Amino acid sequence: MRLTAIAGAVVVTGGLFLYAGGWFTPHELTPAAMINTFEYLNGTHPGFRRNHAKGVCVTGYFESNGQGQVISKAQVFRPGRVPIVGRFALAGGKPYAADTPATIRSLAILFKQADGQEWRTAMVNIPVFVVKTPQAFNEFQLASSPDPATGKNIPGAMPAFLAKHPETAAALQVIGQHPFSSGFGDSPYYALNAFRFIDAQDKSTPVRWYVTPDQTFTANSTAATGKNYLFDGLIAQLHAKPLSWHLILTIGQPGDPTADATQAWPPDRKQIDAGTLTINTIESEDTSPTRDINFDPLVLPDGIAPSDDPLLSARSAAYSQSFTRREGEHKMPSAISTAEVEK
Amino acid sequence: MSTFTKSPAQFALLSRILHWLMAACLLAMLFIGVSMVASLGDYHTLLSIHRPLGILILLLAVIRLATRLLTRIPEFPPAMPRQERFVVKASERLLYTLFFALPLVGWAMLSAGHYPIVMFGAVHLPPILPARPELYATLRETHTILAYLLFLAFLAHLSAILFHTLILRDGLLERMVPWSVRTVEDKSEV
Numbered sequence: 001m002r003l004t005a006i007a008g009a010v011v012v013t014g015g016l017f018l019y020a021g022g023w024f025t026p027h028e029l030t031p032a033a034m035i036n037t038f039e040y041l042n043g044t045h046p047g048f049r050r051n052h053a054k055g056v057c058v059t060g061y062f063e064s065n066g067q068g069q070v071i072s073k074a075q076v077f078r079p080g081r082v083p084i085v086g087r088f089a090l091a092g093g094k095p096y097a098a099d100t101p102a103t104i105r106s107l108a109i110l111f112k113q114a115d116g117q118e119w120r121t122a123m124v125n126i127p128v129f130v131v132k133t134p135q136a137f138n139e140f141q142l143a144s145s146p147d148p149a150t151g152k153n154i155p156g157a158m159p160a161f162l163a164k165h166p167e168t169a170a171a172l173q174v175i176g177q178h179p180f181s182s183g184f185g186d187s188p189y190y191a192l193n194a195f196r197f198i199d200a201q202d203k204s205t206p207v208r209w210y211v212t213p214d215q216t217f218t219a220n221s222t223a224a225t226g227k228n229y230l231f232d233g234l235i236a237q238l239h240a241k242p243l244s245w246h247l248i249l250t251i252g253q254p255g256d257p258t259a260d261a262t263q264a265w266p267p268d269r270k271q272i273d274a275g276t277l278t279i280n281t282i283e284s285e286d287t288s289p290t291r292d293i294n295f296d297p298l299v300l301p302d303g304i305a306p307s308d309d310p311l312l313s314a315r316s317a318a319y320s321q322s323f324t325r326r327e328g329e330h331k332m333p334s335a336i337s338t339a340e341v342e343k
Numbered sequence: 344m345s346t347f348t349k350s351p352a353q354f355a356l357l358s359r360i361l362h363w364l365m366a367a368c369l370l371a372m373l374f375i376g377v378s379m380v381a382s383l384g385d386y387h388t389l390l391s392i393h394r395p396l397g398i399l400i401l402l403l404a405v406i407r408l409a410t411r412l413l414t415r416i417p418e419f420p421p422a423m424p425r426q427e428r429f430v431v432k433a434s435e436r437l438l439y440t441l442f443f444a445l446p447l448v449g450w451a452m453l454s455a456g457h458y459p460i461v462m463f464g465a466v467h468l469p470p471i472l473p474a475r476p477e478l479y480a481t482l483r484e485t486h487t488i489l490a491y492l493l494f495l496a497f498l499a500h501l502s503a504i505l506f507h508t509l510i511l512r513d514g515l516l517e518r519m520v521p522w523s524v525r526t527v528e529d530k531s532e533v
Binding site: 006029312327 | 373374377378379380381382383384385386387388390457458459461464465467469474476477479480481483484494498501502505506509510
């Protein structure tokens with residue numbers, strides 16, 4: 001009888017542990033399941049990021065003008081320079097895919113404060129995100145991508161998804177109203193999720209940010225001119241001169257949605273130009289240490305905090321899963337090789 | 344004074360307090376850790392607790408080891424067989440090793456993975472290893488294996504103490520209870 005009680009205590013404790021680890025709920029969406037979806041749709045490409053797989057690394061600096069200090073105590077907003085490393089990439093999990101005018105482009109930046117704290121942000125060239133929750137993201141991926149077995153989209157999958165997710169249909173309309181630029185250098189990049197900025201008095205302000213190019217926006221071409229034409233264009237521009245963007249902080253008002261990345265805030269919201277991001281060197285992932293940086297959007301300095309947006313924690317978890325998988329794998333050469341970057 | 348040379352009835356008070364405090368921290372930590380692996384929505388909150396709690400456990404482990412080495416420990420129950428005493432001593436070493444290894448591997452893993460080691464607010468720790476991808480991957484795997492090993496060691500520890508307390512009733516648990524237990528000899532001296 002007592003022996004049974006002891007066995008029972010051990011089994012219950014062990015069972016609770018496995019339950020917490022998701023062993024009894026195999027159909028719940030987990031970080032591993034999200035990354036499995038990328039591998040299912042794109043194939044597994046060892047050593048590469050499971051999303052935004054094709055990219056190139058850059059360095060530069062952020063020159064703060066001090067304006068951001070009004071809403072955040074983060075050191076990065078004090079007047080002065082902080083070094084940055086970054087990565088331009090194309091959305092999608094295929095590291096050797098050809099550049100196309102319609103592929104979503106991204107810019108990830110790591111700001112390295114003098115006190116050792118870091119701010120990492122992964123931004124894209126669409127003004128709102130396509131989904132509101134990680135579950136919807138996983139379904140959207142499956143509905144919007146070609147079936148790996150047939151190479152064709154599953155008929156009816158996307159209309160069914162949009163019927164279930166009107167917020168995605170609305171977001172796609174907003175995205176359609178913001179045509180892409182011609183290249184990486186003349187594009188704005190949006191952080192999409194809302195965050196909270198914390199000032200020296202611990203006052204919290206809802207904020208979204210984006211970077212807007214100093215390079216003149218040129219309308220997107222309709223056709224690709226080469227397999228790596230977007231990257232080659234960026235390389236040529238950076239060989240000629242540094243590129244710069246202004247970091248714009250948009251301040252939310254009470255009632256503005258912070259937990260829905262598909263919804264833009266009203267256009268009249270106050271904006272703060274916090275300073276200039278300058279990028280002056282470019283390097284292939286084959287040699288750059290930036291290849292091994294996880295641009296987890298929740299690596300934040302004191303003075304910037306997550307909002308209630310459910311995508312943030314999910315991104316953090318899924319990026320970590322992708323990072324852990326690729327770091328242990330043998331590295332294949334990047335499509336944007338050192339020779340490509342130096343030509 | 345015969346009581347001077349006799350072993351104490353219990354572990355030192357500080358050891359007993361640390362035992363129960365660390366038990367609570369470690370059990371919470373193991374559940375937080377395994378939940379993080381499966382969690383999307385709570386991942387960030389869990390991780391924000393996981394890092395400073397791990398460092399707290401490392402600090403407690405340092406004090407605990409020092410206390411363990413500097414204080415006298417109670418005897419095993421007289422009826423405990425030699426082989427079991429050996430197993431108990433080995434499992435104690437294993438647990439102490441894991442108290443140190445798990446937080447240190449976690450800290451080293453974040454260092455090798457090029458992550459800032461954020462505690463809370465502006466407080467963060469320096470890296471203890473250079474950023475190296477293959478090192479990160481190995482340490483990440485090691486962290487998981489050691490955590491499962493610690494959980495299994497905890498289950499074994501729990502079964503053993505329940506067996507001694509409920510079946511053998513040899514008073515083994517009294518050596519570690521936080522309150523003071525007076526031995527028969529003590530009582531006779533009053």
